[in-house]
Amino acid sequence: MSEHDITLKVNGRTYRGKASARMTLVDFLRDELRLTGTHTGCEHGVCGACSIIFEGQAIRSCLMFAVQADGASITTVEGLAEPGTLSVLQDCFWETHALQCGFCTPGMLIASQTLLDKNRLPTDEEIREAISGNLCRCTGYKQIVDAVKLAAQRLSGLNAPVKSDG
Amino acid sequence: MKAAEFDYARAASVEEVCRLLDSANGDGKIIAGGQTLVPLMVMRLTRPSLLIDVNHIETLKGIMIDSDAVVIRACTRQYDALNDVALAKALPLLAKGLAMVGHPQTRNRGTVGGSLANSDPAAEICLLARVLDAEITAVSSQGSRVIADKNFALGAMTTALSSEECLTEVRFPIWQIAGRIGTAFDEMSIRRSDFALVSAACQVALDQSGVCRRAVVGIGGAEPSPLRVDAMEQRLVGTKLEATDLAAAADLLRDAIDPITDNHASADYRRRVARELSLRVMTVARDEALAARN
Structure with missing residues (x-):
């Protein structure tokens, strides 16, 4: 060997x-x-x-x-993202509850980040195609699609992060 | 889920691949994208003693298109073939089928030649090669030869390639026929872009009066290798592909097919799905040809 x-x-x-x-x-x-x-x-x-x-x-x-x-x-x-910070996409996963156990999350983030890198405002269909190779057993995928869509809009300046008091 | 032990060599040329294959006494395996081979290795369904990496051989990459054919070199990524605009124009069926190969991560790494060389029963590229009558070039230290696709797949994960041969390119001929061409590809799977339980591909050519001059229909995933039924295709030629013609052709397929049974679907289910999918692709291909100009 x-x-x-x-x-x-x-x-x-x-x-x-x-x-x-x-x-x-x-x-x-x-x-x-x-x-x-x-x-x-x-x-x-x-x-x-x-x-x-x-x-x-x-x-x-x-x-x-x-x-x-x-x-x-x-x-x-x-x-x-820099250590201790979240990327826009990661922040949107947090905001839409796009993870529960978190096991699939690294793969979901990679798959959706590479989508956003080449497609600024993907449709739901395009998001589902991009994450089709990633299994999630908790969310039922809807919140993940929501997160990617939210991130796409935020990166295009169409919305702003939720302000937190604490 | 770990592969058995093996030695690894990164080859710089096809000649070196052949030399390495010769040195392995029939126990060498070529790795390109690894999307079929690595699962087989980690499940210990195959355990080569030498793994030969062809990913750095530039002469094994690229797509060449002329009026006769689309030639895809073996180590061309499925992603690159799928995103080649000229390819989609020259052979729309190829582009439609490539879009259904695995997932984005699969296509980013998987290669056109690798899919053929591994010959998974459910692989879309194997079905495309079958319906488009592809010609596959294999090179060994003894020389090179061209294998017609109908003689290439010998069964599930088994091909006509010897253990000393390297698949170098695949040629997909473009129909030299006056008239309007229509194509369609469809498949049924449990999850989106998962392995197809059954897949279907169709290409038809209609003359000016709408009469079918040539037709191919293929079914993948149902038998150990992609299937075409001569009688079915002959039933279509000379007709206007009316609903009754398509139904009669689909019945001939249903009667001829001998599907596999596995955990996901019984032979009977696959037979019914194959009939239905064949109807769908024949219908879509016909309508596309009717809508085409020239």
């Missing part, structure tokens, strides 16, 4: 590590780089919880071996 040195750019920072050929990218991110925001769900490309942005596009990190990503540039859910 071959062992490989891997250099990866994750959320703008360069990481180096070692992985056996069979280690998946999601396991490398979580277990070697300790970036545990990306979740491991089904491990065979069904649930979407492990979605990351690989070279600008959303992919499933359980369906790629870490060694394949050597030299690549990746964004994980940790890279969507």
Whole structure:
């Protein structure tokens, strides 16, 4: 079994590590780089919880071996906002109750962020298509669609965040 | 859900892929997008000793279109094929089917050649290759050969490729026929863009008076490989594709199909869905052809 040195750019920072050929990218991110925001769900490309942005596009990190990503540039859910802050999209997930247990949330955020990156005001249909590869067992999806729509409108200046007193 | 141990090599050229395949004594596997292969590996349904990565071979990427055919190199991402405006214009059926492949994350990574090489019974690209009579080029250290799609899929996840061959490109011919062409693709799945229980594709050409001059109808997901029924297609040619013609053709399909049963659907259910979906795609393709100019 071959062992490989891997250099990866994750959320703008360069990481180096070692992985056996069979280690998946999601396991490398979580277990070697300790970036545990990306979740491991089904491990065979069904649930979407492990979605990351690989070279600008959303992919499933359980369906790629870490060694394949050597030299690549990746964004994980940790890279969507500065530590301690929320992105507009994340804030809208909070506002519309688009998560309950939170297990699918990193994948949902990645899938919907890549949609918003190329489509400023997606329709409900386009949002549902964009998150079709991500399973959620809590919300029934409606609040997630609401969150993405709210974020799209907010990013276009069509609404403002709810003010909180406390 | 972890793959068995293997060695990994990143190939820089098709020649190197062939060399590596030869060195693996029949136990090497090519990985492109990994969207079919990696699930098989983590479920230990396949356990190659050597995994050969073709993702960095630029000569395996790209789409070439002329008046005769659309040629897609094997490692072209499904996303890139789906978003190719010239491809959608040259072969609308291809674009309609590609839109139904998996989810955005699947298409961003999955490749056209990889889907064919793995030959999942439910794969849309395998059905498209079947109905469009694609020609598949395979290269080995012994040379290259072109395989007609009807001889390519040998069963579920089984193809005519030898363990030393690398699929390099697939050629989808464009019909050289005067008249109006209409196409349709449809499928039935449990969740949106999930694996199709049954899929259906149709392309028809009508002459100026609305008579069908050529018709292909294919069904995916129902049998171990995509299916076409000659008698069904022959039933359509020479008719005006009236509702009675389409129903008669769909009945021929229903009588000929021998579907699989699994946890999701029985053979009988798939047979009924195949008949209904075939009716839908024939109807949509006919109406599209009738609405087309020229």
